[in-house]
Amino acid sequence: MTSIIITGASSGIGEATARAFLDAGWTVGLIARRADRLQAVADGHERAICLPGDVTDPAAMAQAFDRFAEHTGRLDALFNNAGMFGVPGPIDEVPLDSFEEVLNVNIRGMFICAQLAFKQMRHQSPQGGRIINNGSLSAHNPRPGSISYTTSKHAITGMTRTLSLDGRAFDIACGQIDIGNAETDMVRDLNARLIADGSPPNPTMDVQDAARSVLHMAQMPLTSNVQFMTVMATKMPYIGRG
Numbered sequence: 001m002t003s004i005i006i007t008g009a010s011s012g013i014g015e016a017t018a019r020a021f022l023d024a025g026w027t028v029g030l031i032a033r034r035a036d037r038l039q040a041v042a043d044g045h046e047r048a049i050c051l052p053g054d055v056t057d058p059a060a061m062a063q064a065f066d067r068f069a070e071h072t073g074r075l076d077a078l079f080n081n082a083g084m085f086g087v088p089g090p091i092d093e094v095p096l097d098s099f100e101e102v103l104n105v106n107i108r109g110m111f112i113c114a115q116l117a118f119k120q121m122r123h124q125s126p127q128g129g130r131i132i133n134n135g136s137l138s139a140h141n142p143r144p145g146s147i148s149y150t151t152s153k154h155a156i157t158g159m160t161r162t163l164s165l166d167g168r169a170f171d172i173a174c175g176q177i178d179i180g181n182a183e184t185d186m187v188r189d190l191n192a193r194l195i196a197d198g199s200p201p202n203p204t205m206d207v208q209d210a211a212r213s214v215l216h217m218a219q220m221p222l223t224s225n226v227q228f229m230t231v232m233a234t235k236m237p238y239i240g241r242g
Contacts, residue, residue, distance in 0.1 A: 003072040004218060005029035005065065007055050008082030010037035013183035013210050014133065017079055019217070020211040029068040030115075031055065032082070055082045055109030065116040074124045077218045078117035080110045081134040085186055086148035087192075090231055099148045106152035107159075114163060121172045128171030128222050132214060133160045135176040137230065137238055164227065173225040175217055180232025182210040187206060203235035 005022055008014035010032035018041055021028045027047045030038045035052035042048035049068055053060035069075055086102035087094050114131055121129030139157045142150040156176065163174035181187055183204040191201035210231055216227045232238060 003027045003029075003068075003185040004070055004074055004077040004079060005031060005117065006077060006079040006081060007049070007109070008134075009029045009041060010034050012186060012196050013179060013182055013207060014079070014081045015041050016182075016207040017081065017214045018048070019209070020215050024215055024219075027072050029064070031061075031064055055113055056104050061112050061116055065113075065120060069120055069124075075117060075120045075129055076173075077130045077132065078113060079132050079134070079214055079218070080113050080117075082109055082113075083134060083152070084149075085146070085190075088145040088190075090145060091147045094147055096242050099151075102152055103155075104146035105153045108151070110156060110159065114159065116135075118163065118167065118170075118172060121167075122170045126171075129173075130218060130220075130222065130225075131163055131167070131172065131174040132217050133163075133174070133176045135160065135178040135228075137180040137232060137236075139178060141238055160228075162242040164225070171222050173220075173222055174229050175226045177210070177214055177217065177226075178228065178230045178232075179210045179213075180230070180236050181205060182207040182233075182240060203233040 004026055006014055006018050009030035018028050022045050029049045029051050031051045032038055033054050035045050038050040042050055048202045049059050051064035053064050083106045087098040117131055135156050136153040138146055138150040139153040160174055160176040167174055181202050181204045213231045
């Protein structure tokens with residue numbers, strides 16, 4: 001496999017993963033809203049294709065996926081990564097419009113991109129490909145004040161399982177990576193809030209370790225699949241919670 005689209009590619013895990021795939025020789029379609037940030041990630045790389053657009057806009061995403069397939073001839077993989085955390089806090093402090101925004105990006109946006117990738121992979125020749133959804137440890141053990149994000153990531157686990165089932169007939173594999181505390185701006189902001197409240201910061205891991213894990217999943221032959229992978233900071237209080 002040599003071609004992949006990565007959503008949310010302008011920062012954080014998406015940016016690190018895009019760079020890892022480019023270094024590994026893949027042609028990478030970069031999707032995010034800010035064209036200038038995508039250009040910075042691409043850094044003039046001849047195998048980087050900048051596809052600015054909002055994952056919640058179906059017309060923009062259809063145009064992006066079509067443009068990528070026209071350039072490469074096929075789509076081998078999708079890293080369905082774009083997402084957001086939303087307003088933190090207990091449910092009675094979370095505005096409804098913030099909850100709806102999180103669901104729009106984290107569920108609807110990922111559905112739109114998975115649908116477009118599935119369609120391309122089903123009808124290309126040779127048939128098949130791989131969809132990797134960015135889940136979260138929150139789909140298993142949530143952190144406090146994460147009601148919107150956690151709700152959305154439970155939905156993504158269901159999406160992953162259904163795509164795996166529906167994709168079998170078309171040689172489309174689907175897996176999910178649940179990443180815990182890769183050091184990104186989002187996690188740094190969370191730790192800053194914890195410190196401001198007098199709490200110790202969360203343990204973190206190098207974001208490159210998350211990127212390499214996605215690359216490992218994508219490099220598997222279609223006869224094999226990493227169905228679910230958990231990669232996290234070793235000292236996270238994940239095992240033994242409760």
